[in-house]
Amino acid sequence: MSARTHILLGAPGSGKGTQAKRLVDELSLSHLSTGDILRDAVSKGTELGLRAKAIMASGKLVDDDTVNGLVFARLQDETQDVLFDGYPRTLQQAEALGNFLSSKGIGLGFVVNVDVPPEVLEARVVGRRTCSNNACGAIYHLESKPPKTEGVCDLCGSPLKHRADDTSEAFRSRMGEFNATFQPLLAFYSGGPNYRRVDGNRHPDQVFGSLVQLFREKA
Numbered sequence: 001m002s003a004r005t006h007i008l009l010g011a012p013g014s015g016k017g018t019q020a021k022r023l024v025d026e027l028s029l030s031h032l033s034t035g036d037i038l039r040d041a042v043s044k045g046t047e048l049g050l051r052a053k054a055i056m057a058s059g060k061l062v063d064d065d066t067v068n069g070l071v072f073a074r075l076q077d078e079t080q081d082v083l084f085d086g087y088p089r090t091l092q093q094a095e096a097l098g099n100f101l102s103s104k105g106i107g108l109g110f111v112v113n114v115d116v117p118p119e120v121l122e123a124r125v126v127g128r129r130t131c132s133n134n135a136c137g138a139i140y141h142l143e144s145k146p147p148k149t150e151g152v153c154d155l156c157g158s159p160l161k162h163r164a165d166d167t168s169e170a171f172r173s174r175m176g177e178f179n180a181t182f183q184p185l186l187a188f189y190s191g192g193p194n195y196r197r198v199d200g201n202r203h204p205d206q207v208f209g210s211l212v213q214l215f216r217e218k219a
């Protein structure tokens with residue numbers, strides 16, 4: 001059973017996933033993402049894994065109880081400190097995790113919110129250009145990473161495209177859905193003593209530096 005359980009929160013596009021990967025390497029944490037746990041349980045054919053597989057095959061989202069069960073089973077096997085990425089996703093999951101940790105006498109570690117203003121997230125998405133050659137798939141940004149020649153991929157010379165998912169309308173619709181679940185989750189954690197906000201609107205290396213410093217604050 002793990003010693004401490006940390007949680008990384010952030011909107012899609014906040015860079016949270018990339019930061020999580022760097023953090024687990026730097027601090028020797030165990031990286032637990034819901035997607036990985038699901039895939040692992042499905043491939044092992046555990047009872048919960050088979051249930052999750054059937055739900056996904058029907059095109060539905062795996063329900064909170066099944067996700068919680070999979071995560072708790074995985075936590076039982078962990079010996080290192082854990083960093084969650086993408087879990088808990090809902091208030092129900094957060095409450096269930098709290099109860100589970102209390103029942104095992106494990107402390108909740110840091111709950112860190114990689115905070116990026118919505119208008120910055122929108123600019124990141126709207127300025128994104130993707131290589132139209134699927135075999136290449138290079139990603140550019142009109143401001144932060146422009147191609148050498150406008151509209152042309154540096155790597156393979158194919159035209160760049162603006163994906164339908166990368167428009168303001170698509171972004172705002174996704175953010176609306178995300179916030180309906182995320183804001184109650186944030187409210188649940190943000191009053192607690194372990195909550196920390198990190199300014200995510202900086203160079204990824206600076207964000208990483210702040211995160212490392214924070215996690216080392218109380219090792």
Ligand SMILES: [Zn+2]
Nearest residue numbers: 131136153156
């Ligand atoms: Zn390309």
